[in-house]
Amino acid sequence: MSRFLLFIFILLIAIPSKGMLNPIVELNLLTKSFSEEDIRKSLLSSKQWVPYPDYKDRHGWNALTRSVYNTLIEEGEACLKYQWQVVKATDYLAFERDGSRVIMEKPMNENAKVLSKLFLAELAEGKGRFFDQIINGVWYFTEMSTWSLSAHVPGYQSSKRSLPQSDTHVVDLVAGDMGSMLSWIHYFFKTEMDKVNPEIASRLKTHIKARVIQPYLTRNDMWWQAFDIAPAQVVNNWNPWCNFNVLTCLLLIEDNEQQKVAGIYKTMQSVDKFINYIKHDGACEEGPSYWGHAAGKIYDYLKILSLATGDKVNFFDQQMIKDMGEYIAQSYIGGDSWVVNFADASAKSTADPLLIYRYGRSVNSKEMQRFAKYLHDKEPTKFRFGRDAFRSLEDLATFQHIALESASTPTNAYKWYPETEFLYIRDQNLFFAAKGGFNKESHNHNDVGSFLLFLDGQPVFIDAGVGTYNKKTFSKERYDIWTMQSDYHNIPRINGYQQRFGAQYKSQNNRFDAKKREFELDIAGAYPKEAQINSWIRKYRVEDKSLLITEQFDIENPQTEHVIHFLLAKEPRLKIGIVELNDGAYALSYDKSLFDASVEAIEQDDIRLSKVWGNQIYRLSLKAKTKTKKGIYRFSIK
Template sequence: MKKIINLITLLIISIPTLLGANTVREKDIITGRFKETDIKSSLLSNQQWVPYPAYTDRAGWQKLTAPFYDNIIAQGEKYLDYQWQVVKATDYLAYERNGSRVIMEKPMNENAVALSNLFFAELAEGKGRFLDQIINGVWYFSEMSTWSLSAHVPAYQSTKRSLPQTGTHVVDLMAGDMGSFLSWIHYFFQAEMDKVNPEIAARLKDNIQARVIDPYMTRTDMWWQAFELTPKQIVNNWNPWCNFNVLTSILLIEDNPEQKIAGIYKTMRSVDKYINYMKADGACDEGPSYWGHAAAKLYDYLEILALATGNKVNLFDQPMIKDMGEYISQSYIGGDNWVVNFADASAKYSGEPLLIYRYGTAVKSTEMQSFAKYLWDAKSTKLSFSRDAFRSLENLRTIHEIDGATAALPSNPYKWYPETEFLYIREKGFFLGAKGGFNNESHNHNDLGNFILYLDEQPVFIDAGVGTYNKKTFSPQRYDIWTMQSAYHNVPQINGIDQEDGGQFRTKNTKFDAKKGVFQTDIAGAYPKEAQVNSWIRTYTAKNRSLQITDQFEINNPSKPNVITFMLAEEPRLENGKILLNNNKHTMTYDSKTFDASVEVLNQDDNRLSSVWGEKIYRLRLTAKATPSKGKYSFTIK
């Protein structure tokens, strides 16, 4: 913490009480700078903006793919005899029958993987060997009732059922992905498909128009567009992700000049809604594993917009865009790709180094470039391809640029996000993440006051994350799932009551004293009135690789004992007033006269959780022996 003392002159940074945790600030940094007339005057015609060789430019593709040619061809050859899978009616119905999304998503995703490998193999080889299977894939997707996922279609259908409804198309994440990907297939292979039969490319183009472009142009009620935003509504990664896909389809497919200009500008107005909603500090409240489709999809969107306008519409000089990028490097802990994982994010994230490098280059962030090189050097598989054709093509185009970077992790001793109320403190072998905020963030967990602690780049106190998505995950029953509940986070149960979800449940008086290494927040507002808590001030003090946690509280008429919960990666050993952690490497002390300690084993039978934590994690509960109306608890971790 000496570095903190030496580097910081501002002693206390606090949250202005007039700025709500989810305040929407109308900035309109895109349409505030660029009007529809700017698009009309700067848009490059006839796809001149596309920075990749034409399919017939064999020398261009040979040069672009040379280092990876054999692998690209080998991956494509795996699918020369691929049997395209039918997504059955019962696969869609499974979502409403038993809550499963995977049954429908698995065959569709596998078809998309097959098509993407065939696509890149044909671009690389250029002999037509993969073309028939590409046509089969194009024909298959053109014959589908919808490109949307079973979990997403009910919201936009009058039936409110998961079986696709005739005549209704909406843009969700999958429909957008397929529209964008298939637009690139049409761009590169239209002439080749026409040689086989003009119906193929014509049908493909009509489907992209009908399934992606037309719904976007005629509707304003798709929630992620944020045109009909309600005060309680969240704008999250869907917005830049879907808008990027729509923009790609418009740029590559739409022939009507006026419609093209109008469509491009509509995406700009929609993406402004996302930027307006995001915190100015740049933090991604959805966590690092969503950053790739949140801030990084915003980067993709802005990059393709700049390309299409000859770099006339360029937003990469905006400080907020840079801060949103650097969130991913700041949130990296180390070790086995551990990251800060509040909300639904996974605690492991290996990143996309070339994407991070390109983003860093665009916003002039040496930190991001060095972080990207750090990840790149650790990767055994340097390049892979997916249905996100733009990123895959950009990886091919820019792969050699990363070689000139110097690998390094951020070295700043702390990172404080004052609006989002995230704090990271790092010393050698010590990483603390703590949060305030409110309980209606994107992918929210009821976790105000929560913390994670990694020592020697290994998890000690953890946030479990989220299991495999199912029907409950994004429904009114979301908080029936244990991973969402405050009882399974490193926060107290007050007077027998857990935290509650909703934008009204939030912290107050959150502040960080950088000189002392002290983070403090009153989490009483995270609990419903039944808890009868006037104040519960949680304080984290980090110093010399140790952490002290104090809870000072005031409760009206307490009737049930407070319980302080700690989620642990490894099984602890209990001693009187002492908890031995991570095979006795670390110790937490507490007042045994005040608390009874108990440990619960949580078996992880969900693959999404067990792949991170193994078969078990542990919940330590310190249950108060008395029910005072005022008091102070203290815990020290060394």
């Protein structure tokens, strides 16, 4: 049986039945396809596999940077007198003192961005003009106590504090990014740095090994590695993101062939844990904002693994990998770059057209390539500088290719992700999205059964998204934050109760009828037992430029009136039995004999939210006039 057919067979028997959510299926796609010995036999030297010109190859770099040469030089020149910022001890302490992450992250990120600009400017120009500042940057980063963020350090230190401990290195997202970028700097500039002083490159190599490679090889307790996970543990974008960075460091820095091969295979075992965890329908439960870090990093990881093995280890023919890529195109709504923003995702697109285009070429998806060109034409892509050196290098060639592509967005009438339980329906000027799922997804919001509705490219019923991350965001206090609560999604408060957090809080009996354009699910299981809900069947039906919502319920012992909440982008106008939406362009109709309507403004005082929604969004509440055990509620939106 071929590798592809074997994968399809395993995938088919692994698909969960209705009601099963988040099963860990030991698919092990990477390590079942290739052994450690296969990696050893196929591994190339860095000089063989790196697809970019040598630093001294001026013809090659002139050709590669032609379309963005002036930008690279101008940005590099602006950094020639940059004063490297010190990340102070109190910047780390700020996280445990007042929950601030930004105080430490801002100078760290600015230093990294400057180093990226200097690195790319020197590759483009090749005259040595930027070397002194590059050396300053390299020296600065090797003098730091840690490359990890203040919010991530406590989980890996015996002190459980945010101030870095001596001789304790762990791989988080930023430590990995820095290791990866500095590995590329070492690869391209080692010879030139040795001419200045051999200590520079030697010191850099020593620190990359100590801060990234050795912790990875010797530790299995970094949660994102997922080597010893509990049945309900989330495996999210950290896994492919960190493993990609470790793989890069191993390929470019590690000299010991045995350790290199063992380390590469260990990353494959770890990435398998992510592929085992995620749903095989291709949806990203973390939302479009995290696609570039989840599916996008799977792509980067598989790409560099393919390059390093002379394309012998290649997984781009797998349907699951293609579906993961196309999710980003399917989740695009349109208008002012709106996207389906379930979980901790922004409602505005942050997708990288160049990454989408490359991914699309690798998996042979014209949908992705044309969508990438659409985004690129909509707002011409500027060259992006940052910690991700690999993507910057890949972008140089992508600019030339994407210019030749034609532009379009997906036109399929619907997209149903049966395992993740996401549904999208397009109908002329209407875009509807709804979700089932469970309340322990990565970057979870308690939002089982919620929906979004856009009409004429404008948001009507919305998900607010998430505010600026702070100490509460990923703590036990997460659900004290309003954006995470079901009361601030398009979901009912039933018998006085909101939905709860946990893998056991989930929808049941989900059914999508494509012909009727009807989605039905029982959301009773997303609420605590104290709510005494026997069933609450929510049904959505998309008709000609309209949406019908039906709530059929059975409550054991109603103690208070039910409230149906709707989150709105614009202030509604209340009339008896009708709510006028978006300045009267649309209307929600309800049974005036059953409900009293009220509306409240929700101030958007967080910059991450206000830059999307403005100063306010609105919550419409339809409160039942009586405590009801059984019944049917109907709402019509036209």
